[in-house]
Amino acid sequence: PLTPEAGEAIAAIATPVGVGALAIVRMSGRGVLEIADRVFRKKGGTAFSFKEAEGFSAHFGTLSDSRGMVDEVIALVFRAPSSFTMEDMVEFTCHGGPVVVRHLLQALLDSGCRLAEPGEFTRRAFLSGRIDLLQAEAIGEMIHARTESAFRTAVTQMQGNLSRHLQEMRAGLLQSCALLELELDFSEDDVEFQSRDALRLEVGRLQGEILRLVESYREGHLLTEGVATVIAGRPNAGKSTLLNALLGHERAIVSHMPGTTRDYIEECFIHEKTMFRLTDTAGLRESDEAVEHEGIKRSYRKISEADLMLYMIDSSSGDFLKEAAAARELRQRHPESGMIVVANKTDLAPDAGGMIAQLQSETACPVIAMAASKGDGLNELKSTMAGMVEGLDKLHEASVLVTSLRHYEALRNAADSLDNALQLISAREPAELIAFELRSALDYVGEITGKVVSEELLNTIFDQFCIGK
Ligand code: GDP
Ligand code: ZN
Numbered sequence: 001p002l003t004p005e006a007g008e009a010i011a012a013i014a015t016p017v018g019v020g021a022l023a024i025v026r027m028s029g030r031g032v033l034e035i036a037d038r039v040f041r042k043k044g045g046t047a048f049s050f051k052e053a054e055g056f057s058a059h060f061g062t063l064s065d066s067r068g069m070v071d072e073v074i075a076l077v078f079r080a081p082s083s084f085t086m087e088d089m090v091e092f093t094c095h096g097g098p099v100v101v102r103h104l105l106q107a108l109l110d111s112g113c114r115l116a117e118p119g120e121f122t123r124r125a126f127l128s129g130r131i132d133l134l135q136a137e138a139i140g141e142m143i144h145a146r147t148e149s150a151f152r153t154a155v156t157q158m159q160g161n162l163s164r165h166l167q168e169m170r171a172g173l174l175q176s177c178a179l180l181e182l183e184l185d186f187s188e189d190d191v192e193f194q195s196r197d198a199l200r201l202e203v204g205r206l207q208g209e210i211l212r213l214v215e216s217y218r219e220g221h222l223l224t225e226g227v228a229t230v231i232a233g234r235p236n237a238g239k240s241t242l243l244n245a246l247l248g249h250e251r252a253i254v255s256h257m258p259g260t261t262r263d264y265i266e267e268c269f270i271h272e273k274t275m276f277r278l279t280d281t282a283g284l285r286e287s288d289e290a291v292e293h294e295g296i297k298r299s300y301r302k303i304s305e306a307d308l309m310l311y312m313i314d315s316s317s318g319d320f321l322k323e324a325a326a327a328r329e330l331r332q333r334h335p336e337s338g339m340i341v342v343a344n345k346t347d348l349a350p351d352a353g354g355m356i357a358q359l360q361s362e363t364a365c366p367v368i369a370m371a372a373s374k375g376d377g378l379n380e381l382k383s384t385m386a387g388m389v390e391g392l393d394k395l396h397e398a399s400v401l402v403t404s405l406r407h408y409e410a411l412r413n414a415a416d417s418l419d420n421a422l423q424l425i426s427a428r429e430p431a432e433l434i435a436f437e438l439r440s441a442l443d444y445v446g447e448i449t450g451k452v453v454s455e456e457l458l459n460t461i462f463d464q465f466c467i468g469k
Contacts, residue, residue, distance in 0.1 A: 006030045006080065006087040010120055011113035012468035013101050020096030025104050026468070027113055028089045028121055033077075036090045038111045039063050040075055050090060055079035063092060065107035071100050085121055086128035119465025123458065126450060133450030133461065134163050137404065140465050141224055146268070147275050153223050153403055162407075165213075165400045166445055172206050173442050180435040200425045203438070207418040210411050210445075213400065217408040218336075220401040222307060226268055226275035227389055230303050232330065233312030234323070238344040241372040242312060243267070243278055246382070272386045279306075303330070308388060309339045310381075313359070315369075316348035320355055324362035331365065338388045339365045342381065347371040406461075407448050414444035 009029040015022075027035065033050040042048035042061040053059065059075045071094045078089040094104050109115060119140070126136045135158050142154035156162075179193040194202075231239040247267050268277050279302050303309060311327040313320055320343075331339045341359055346352040346369045359367045366384050370377035402408050421437035446452035 007124060009035055009113045010116035011105060011108040012116035012121070013105055014091070014468040015096070015101075017098055017101075018096075019098065022093050023096040023101045024091055024093050025101060025108065026089060026091040026121070027108055028083070028085045028087045028116075028124060030087070031112060032088050032090050035108060035111045035113055036075060036077075039065070039107045040073070040092075050075070050077060053077045053079075055082050063094070063104055063107060065103060065110060070103045070107055071095055073104070081128070081130075084130070085124040086130050087124065116467060117462075118467050119462030119469055120467075122465060122469055123462045126458075132160075132163050133453065133458075134166075134407070134448060135160060136450075137406075137461060139469070140461075141403075143466075143469065145224075146226075147223075147270055147273055149273060150224050150275070153220075153401060156401075157403070162400050162402070163449055165209075166449055169206055169209060170442060170445050170451070172202065173438055173445070176202055177435055177438040177442065180431045180438065183431040184435070196425055196428065199434075200422060203418055203421050203425065207415055207422065210415045210418065213402050214408065214411045214415060216400070217402040217405075217411075220403040221405065221408070222274075222389060223401075224403040226277040227307045227385075228279070228305055229276045229308040229310060229385070230279045230306040231310045231312060232303055233342075234314065237312040237314045238370075238372045239312050242310070242342065242344070242370070245372050245375055245378055246276075246278060271382050274386055274389055276308075276385065304334060306334070306337045308385065309334070309337050310342050310385075311339055311363075311365075312342045312344050314345050315343045315352055315355060316345045320359065321362065324359050327363045327365065331363065339363070340381070340384055340388070341365045341367045342370050342372075342377075343367055344370045344372050346376070347374060410444045410447045414441040417441035417444065 007029045009027060009032045011025065011027040014024040014026050033053075036050040040050070040059075040061050040063050042059050048059065048061075055078055057077050059077070061073065061075065063070050063073045074093040076091040076093070078084070078091075080086055080088045083089040092104060094100055105115075119136075122131075122136050122139055125131050126133060131139075138154045138157035142151060142158060145151035145154055176194060176199055180199075182193050183191055231242055233239055247269050268275055270276075309330065311330060313323045313327070317323075324341075327339065327341055341363050343349075343352060343356055343359060349355065352369055356367050356369050368377050368381045368384060370381065372378075402411065417437045417440040421434050421441070424434045424437060443452045447457070450458075
C-alpha cells in the first residue's frame, strides 16, 4: 500500500565501508528526533533538543552509546517535509573509520531505529511522492555509472526530462479516453465528443512519440549497460586469449583443449568513453557432451542478445573460406548487431594479406589481422570497435532517451495497445473497446513513472540499491 505517512525510524551508513576522512550515518522516519536526543549531547552544555531544532541546521557535539562516547559528530537536521524522504531526518557526520561508524550505527539501533533495507530511503522518497520511479532508478544508475555518458544520461533522467515527457503523453491519452468514456453515458444517441478522425490523428500522434522513444532504446541502452559484445568462433580460434588481451589481465581460462570454455564469462572494459561488456562463448560446434551442449545453447542466446559480434578465425587453419561463410551466416541471422571479423594467429600464417582481402569481400565486414597471444592488432581492433558505436558519447545530449529494458518493454506494450486502438477506430468499433485499449496504454506508461505499480516491481527495483541509499 502506498502511504504518505512517515514510516518507522530507519538508520543506515550512507558512505562506503572503509577508512575515510568522514562518514555519514543517517536516520529517517517517525521518532528520529527523539532518538537523536537520546544519543547526542551538544557542545557547550546548552540545553538542546532536536525537536526544537530548525530544518537544515547543523549542530556540533558528542554521540554516545551505553558504554560512553563514540565520536565527536556534526548532526544535520531535516524537518518533514523538506528532506529527501519527506520525513524527519537526522544525519550524523563522524570520523570515517569502519569501527567508529559501526558503533555509531549500533547506538542508533539500540535507541529505537531499525536497520534500513537496501534502497529504503529512496523508496520512501518515491512513496512520499517527492520523486517518481524513473528518478529513483536514475539515482541508482548515477551512482553506478562507469562512464561519463552513462552518468550524464542518469543526471538528465533524475532531473525529470523523461518523466515530464511521459506525463504529457499520459495527459493526452487521458483526455481522449475521458471523451470516449463520456460517450458511453450517452449511449442512446450517437454522440461523438471527439470526431473519430480527430481521435485517430491524436492517437496516431501519441503512438508516434512512443515509438520514437522505443527506437531511442536501441542506442540508449548502450550508454547505461555498455555495448554487449560477444566473441564467437570455433574452438581454439583464440577467443579466450583475445578476451584476456582486451581486458588487460588474465581472466578467462585459456587452454589447449578444444571446448574448454564451458560457460560464458562476462567482463567490462572502457575504451574511449565507451563501455564494452565482453562475453566469451563456448566454442560453436556440435558436441555429444551434455555440459558442452548447455554451454553452446547459452552461447547462441548470448549472440542473439549481442550489440556487437567479434567473429574470430584461426587464419593458420586453412579453411578460412568455410569460416567466412559461417561469419556471413551469423551476420545474416542477427542483422541488428554489428560484426567485426578477427583473423587471428597471423603469426602462423605468413601470407595473410591475400586472405584478409578475401575475407573482407566475402563477409562485407571490417577484418582485423591479429596475433592475440602477442597483442598484435589489439589497438586496431579497439578503435574499430569504438568506431562501430561512434557518436554514442554524444547521445545523452538528445533530450529524452530510453535506457532501461523495463521502460522499453512498457513502452512497446503501450505502442501495441495504441495500435489496437487505431485499428478499432478505423473499423468504427464502439467507444467502449477503443477506451479499453487507451486505458491499457495509459497503464503501461504509468508503470514507468510508478503511477501504476505493484509491490513486486518496487521490490525488484529497490533491492538493487545499496543499504543507506
Ligand atoms: P578459444 O578456444 O577460442 O578460446 O582459444 P584460446 O584462447 O583458448 O586459444 C587456443 C590456443 O591458441 C592457445 O594455446 C593459445 O595460446 C593459442 N593462441 C591464441 N592466439 C594465438 C595467436 O595469435 N597466435 C598463436 N600462435 N597462438 C595463439
Ligand atoms: Zn576459450
